[in-house]
Amino acid sequence: MFLRQNKLQVELPQSPRPDANAAAAMQELLGGRFGEMTALNHYLFQSFNFRGKKKLKPFYDLVCCITAEKMGHVELASAAINMTLAGSSAPVDPGSAPLREGLIKPDSYFFIGTGQTSLVSDSMGKAWSGDNVCSSGNLVLDLLQNFFLESGARTQKMRVYEMTDHPTARAMIGYLLVRGGAHVLANAKALEIATGVDMKKLIPIPNLSNEHFETARKYEAMGLGNKLYTFSPSDYEDAALIWCGQNPQTGAKLEMIQGAPEGASMPDLTESQEAFAPGVSHDDFLEIAGRLKKNVGL
Numbered sequence: 001m002f003l004r005q006n007k008l009q010v011e012l013p014q015s016p017r018p019d020a021n022a023a024a025a026m027q028e029l030l031g032g033r034f035g036e037m038t039a040l041n042h043y044l045f046q047s048f049n050f051r052g053k054k055k056l057k058p059f060y061d062l063v064c065c066i067t068a069e070k071m072g073h074v075e076l077a078s079a080a081i082n083m084t085l086a087g088s089s090a091p092v093d094p095g096s097a098p099l100r101e102g103l104i105k106p107d108s109y110f111f112i113g114t115g116q117t118s119l120v121s122d123s124m125g126k127a128w129s130g131d132n133v134c135s136s137g138n139l140v141l142d143l144l145q146n147f148f149l150e151s152g153a154r155t156q157k158m159r160v161y162e163m164t165d166h167p168t169a170r171a172m173i174g175y176l177l178v179r180g181g182a183h184v185l186a187n188a189k190a191l192e193i194a195t196g197v198d199m200k201k202l203i204p205i206p207n208l209s210n211e212h213f214e215t216a217r218k219y220e221a222m223g224l225g226n227k228l229y230t231f232s233p234s235d236y237e238d239a240a241l242i243w244c245g246q247n248p249q250t251g252a253k254l255e256m257i258q259g260a261p262e263g264a265s266m267p268d269l270t271e272s273q274e275a276f277a278p279g280v281s282h283d284d285f286l287e288i289a290g291r292l293k294k295n296v297g298l
Helices: 020-031 036-049 057-085 139-163 167-195 214-221 237-241 282-295
Strands: 227-229 255-257
Touching: 020 036, 020 057, 020 139, 020 167, 036 057, 036 139, 057 139, 057 167, 057 227, 057 237, 139 167, 167 214, 167 227, 237 255
Parallel strands: 227 255
Antiparallel strands: none
16 A cells, blocks of 8 residues: 655756756656666565565565655656756747647657656657566565666666756756665665675765765765665564665665655646647636536535
């Protein structure tokens, strides 16, 4: 069971300008092989299919904690894409080709299929596939796959950061670099307990600190690289048997938090008349409001 809150995990700065090219690059971080859709479904199906939940509860709890956070990462990446696309066209006469920009952008489907919002696809427009997901049923293999996935995702986030200077995009990437780094470490610690192999000696992959990225530094300073959240008021507390001790990169104490981050306000996308989204005119809105009032007896 999941409890949803109408918040983003972190505040994103308002987009100062539309940038469909940056949005297309961010699609790789959302729907690519190493994107957040893949990460979410790795952990989600591993949690669904976990054998020996009671016997191996700390590992099960860890996978469940990260599952819930990844749901929010999909939401955050989508929000950043939507905010970065906002204003890519203007509400003018259809005969003047108001969506002309879609012809010269790397992903024209933004303009054709989704009303200039995020796609369930990679940066080339290829639809996300469940073929990207590993849920083998073998604990060590799944943890290794998670470690590999998080390291690959970290590499691609760094590359997209270097592709764009858009402040909304970079804020999202900076946050996910820090939180993804925590998940790399979590899987490394879980593998060490499961096998005795010190996977922590391999990180960071790539061999570059988050401190090199301006928008990641403030989240590191807030200690977000040392926290793991249960995203539950009372469950999954045994993940703390794995997530404990010190961060090997900083020496800071690792902290298990029962619950979720405070979160930030959800952006409200304005209507796009030229894209017929949401396709509700002022007169339609008044009629809908009237029917809502009637529906509750007002």
